Amino acid sequence: MKWFAFVMMVVGCLARAEEVSPVVIGRKIFMDTSLSQPVGQGCVSCHDPKAAFADARRVSPGAVNERKGRRNAPTLMYAALIPPIAAEDFYDEEGELIYVLEGGLFLDGRAHDQFEQVQMPFFNKDEMNLSGPADLADRIRKSEYASDFKKLVGGKVWGNDGKLVDQVYHSLVAFLREPMFRPFNARIDDFWKGDVKALNDSELRGLALFQSKAGCAQCHPLGVGTWPEPLLSDFGYDNLGAPSLGEEDPGLGGVSGRKNEMGQFRSPTLRNIALTAPYLHNGSIKTLKEVMEFYNKRDVEPERWGKTDFPETVNHDDMGDLKLTDQEVDDLVALMHTFTDKNLLEMKEGDELPKTPEGVPSTESRKAFFQNRPRLVDPKAKQRVPEEKVDE
Ligand code: HEC
Ligand code: HEC
Numbered sequence: 001m002k003w004f005a006f007v008m009m010v011v012g013c014l015a016r017a018e019e020v021s022p023v024v025i026g027r028k029i030f031m032d033t034s035l036s037q038p039v040g041q042g043c044v045s046c047h048d049p050k051a052a053f054a055d056a057r058r059v060s061p062g063a064v065n066e067r068k069g070r071r072n073a074p075t076l077m078y079a080a081l082i083p084p085i086a087a088e089d090f091y092d093e094e095g096e097l098i099y100v101l102e103g104g105l106f107l108d109g110r111a112h113d114q115f116e117q118v119q120m121p122f123f124n125k126d127e128m129n130l131s132g133p134a135d136l137a138d139r140i141r142k143s144e145y146a147s148d149f150k151k152l153v154g155g156k157v158w159g160n161d162g163k164l165v166d167q168v169y170h171s172l173v174a175f176l177r178e179p180m181f182r183p184f185n186a187r188i189d190d191f192w193k194g195d196v197k198a199l200n201d202s203e204l205r206g207l208a209l210f211q212s213k214a215g216c217a218q219c220h221p222l223g224v225g226t227w228p229e230p231l232l233s234d235f236g237y238d239n240l241g242a243p244s245l246g247e248e249d250p251g252l253g254g255v256s257g258r259k260n261e262m263g264q265f266r267s268p269t270l271r272n273i274a275l276t277a278p279y280l281h282n283g284s285i286k287t288l289k290e291v292m293e294f295y296n297k298r299d300v301e302p303e304r305w306g307k308t309d310f311p312e313t314v315n316h317d318d319m320g321d322l323k324l325t326d327q328e329v330d331d332l333v334a335l336m337h338t339f340t341d342k343n344l345l346e347m348k349e350g351d352e353l354p355k356t357p358e359g360v361p362s363t364e365s366r367k368a369f370f371q372n373r374p375r376l377v378d379p380k381a382k383q384r385v386p387e388e389k390v391d392e
Pocket of ligand 1: 030041042043044045046047060061062063069071072073074075076079082104105106107108117118121122126127128172
């Protein structure tokens with residue numbers, strides 16, 4: 001029976017060798033709750049797979065008791081497809097050249113791209129609260145997947161704090177690009193692929209409104225942009241006038257320092273929106289129906305919504321008084337429920353992560369898209385935007 005043991009050993013080795021990859025390590029890091037101070041918190045603690053990798057709590061508690069941020073954790077579905085922050089220049093109606101910022105990670109775009117973003121939660125005092133890269137590298141060396149990770153990166157990298165944490169970030173980025181996070185298998189996708197029966201009458205009315213009277217598609221476009229399927233976001237920034245919760249949050253303006261961008265946040269994808277309550281950057285609105293009532297009547301019944309942090313930059317042109325009937329509000333809400341991916345809906349009790357449906361292109365086959373994303377910070381990206389004059 002010696003040959004049998006030998007074959008099993010070879011098979012075992014092959015399976016192992018196949019198993020270890022940046023994606024596999026990235027997944028383990030994502031789930032690991034020993035990479036926080038005190039231990040107990042990982043990425044997955046605030047990005048819950050069952051809530052489309054968002055957080056159902058208004059704000060997530062940090063690793064340290066009593067500490068918390070001021071924003072609602074957003075979905076990680078499709079987050080790898082958010083383009084790096086860049087200034088788009090175009091001519092406005094008066095023929096003047098203007099610049100607007102688009103893309104960037106975090107709701108205020110303060111991380112240039114995904115590679116820069118994944119580093120930050122580890123060292124954020126309100127999140128995982130590690131003291132620095134050496135602390136992270138130490139914990140990685142003591143992790144359960146240490147030997148696999150070491151094999152993957154080699155001894156030289158393993159012993160070097162800076163190089164090792166670089167591989168940590170690289171692995172997390174690889175994991176977030178996985179097809180599981182970008183299945184495009186919601187009912188709306190079936191409809192777009194030609195299954196005209198995929199939507200009912202109310203949803204179809206919602207879809208028509210979304211592109212006309214309600215004006216949603218201006219900022220949550222249904223057309224194809226940087227990716228072959230619609231992402232339902234233009235990644236632009238706007239101030240919706242979200243109800244204030246006491247603590248001011250300047251959003252993009254806090255990053256750029258420009259007054260006209262105070263209170264602006266990046267337009268989110270609406271994919272899986274039915275799973276990611278509560279809503280808006282501060283989680284101030286609990287249900288999709290209320291979000292629609294807010295868009296519809298914010299300016300008609302201001303007393304219902306109370307104060308907002310930066311009233312002077314609120315967008316009054318595209319929302320606030322949409323004159324939608326109650327039925328139309330319901331139709332838009334119904335439409336948004338068709339944006340939920342089936343791999344999330346099919347998750348069962350005890351499933352750690354959602355499955356990947358068949359036929360989703362691999363990251364490798366989309367290399368051109370991902371390679372075009374600059375990996376490191378381009379410090380000029382933000383400086384290209386000229387200071388705009390603010391009338392006071
Ligand atoms: C304590 C809760 C918490 C932990 C832990 C946490 N996050 Fe987050 N995450 C958030 C919040 C809140 C935001 C939004 C913050 C902002 O915009 O300033 C966010 C934003 C993000 C974004 C940006 C999404 C977008 O639309 O721009 C990504 C990607 C992300 N987190 C990935 C991770 C990864 C990877 C980890 C683990 C290394 C992690 N998060 C750990 C709460 C958390
Ligand atoms: C002018 C651009 C613009 C238009 C038009 C617009 N949105 Fe938005 N939308 C945004 C921005 C920006 C945010 C994020 C605001 C924030 O977090 O403070 C947002 C947030 C949302 C959210 C909450 C997302 C979340 O994750 O919390 C929903 C739901 C939503 N929009 C749906 C719609 C619908 C439906 C319409 C049409 C009635 C619409 N939007 C029209 C820009 C727009």
